[in-house]
Amino acid sequence: MGGPPNGLGGLYRTTNRGLTWTKINSLDRVTSCAISPTNSSEMYLTTETDGLWYTSNLSATTPTFSAVTSYPFRQPERVFFNPFNPNEIWITSFGNGLRVGNACGYSLSRTSGFFGASGGSGSFDLSTGNGCAWSVISNDSWIVMSSAPNGVGSGVIMFQVLENSSGRPRTGTISIAGQTFTVLQDSGLPDCIYMISPRSATVSNGGGSGMLNVFCADRCAWLAGSDVAWVTITSNGIGTGNGTLNYSVAPNSTGLSRNGRITVAGQVFTIKQK
Numbered sequence: 001m002g003g004p005p006n007g008l009g010g011l012y013r014t015t016n017r018g019l020t021w022t023k024i025n026s027l028d029r030v031t032s033c034a035i036s037p038t039n040s041s042e043m044y045l046t047t048e049t050d051g052l053w054y055t056s057n058l059s060a061t062t063p064t065f066s067a068v069t070s071y072p073f074r075q076p077e078r079v080f081f082n083p084f085n086p087n088e089i090w091i092t093s094f095g096n097g098l099r100v101g102n103a104c105g106y107s108l109s110r111t112s113g114f115f116g117a118s119g120g121s122g123s124f125d126l127s128t129g130n131g132c133a134w135s136v137i138s139n140d141s142w143i144v145m146s147s148a149p150n151g152v153g154s155g156v157i158m159f160q161v162l163e164n165s166s167g168r169p170r171t172g173t174i175s176i177a178g179q180t181f182t183v184l185q186d187s188g189l190p191d192c193i194y195m196i197s198p199r200s201a202t203v204s205n206g207g208g209s210g211m212l213n214v215f216c217a218d219r220c221a222w223l224a225g226s227d228v229a230w231v232t233i234t235s236n237g238i239g240t241g242n243g244t245l246n247y248s249v250a251p252n253s254t255g256l257s258r259n260g261r262i263t264v265a266g267q268v269f270t271i272k273q274k
Helices: none
Strands: 011-013 022-025 030-035 043-047 051-055 076-082 085-093 097-102 112-115 120-127 133-138 143-145 150-152 155-161 170-176 179-185 195-197 200-203 208-215 221-226 231-233 238-240 243-249 258-264 267-273
Touching: 043 076, 051 076, 112 120, 112 238, 120 179, 133 143, 143 170, 155 170, 155 179, 179 221, 179 238, 195 267, 200 208, 208 258, 208 267, 221 231, 221 243, 231 258, 243 258, 243 267
Parallel strands: 030 076, 112 179, 200 267
Antiparallel strands: 011 022, 030 043, 043 051, 076 085, 085 097, 120 155, 133 150, 133 170, 143 155, 170 179, 195 208, 208 243, 221 238, 221 258, 231 243, 258 267
16 A cells, blocks of 8 residues: 655645545644644644644645744644643643643624714624634623623624713723724714825825824714725724824736725725826
């Protein structure tokens, strides 16, 4: 029965009892690997000299591996999942003992929301691994959670924002799985005046980044938004009083010039890309 070529580094796999082997990476001196029991596309592997590596597309013909920089030791020896908690990863290492890590990663679909003085309902998505537990809590009495306080795996987090009768904008937060969602609520003051500078920019077809300034009184809140997918606001798109807004422009491969807009509290910033 055939086997992988001798003397060559990397990781190999077979789908027909070892008759044919396929090389799926070229890392030197692979010592062990472990596939996630909850996601067959995820795998960790150890190398003798290049540390710990991870892939999330194991089923691909040539999976993409990236170094796990949070694991600081150079010579991990064995990696395996805790059979009683599939989100725990155990790693033995040469000279650095046994280490335990958590495979759960938590991320939010967005990190802030803007509401008028009358309040309203809102939601955002939480993404995490199967079997990963979390809890959510509002840190302010005027933000009321309307979804469950605890859960497992990915889900939609829902909340209500109460009416703001304080006469000033207010900022509150929701905490979930080590992440923070910020709520900015306007006061509805009728005499807020907003200005931006500059009011336009021209960007090359290779893309780029830029900045604009927002001017208003401290008691005035604002929300910024882009009207095209190729212009992304990279800073926080909400604020009160004077502030700075950062944005990025994607490369233009259409061969045609195009225009996009960022609107801040009714003020329009125009971007022209060649």
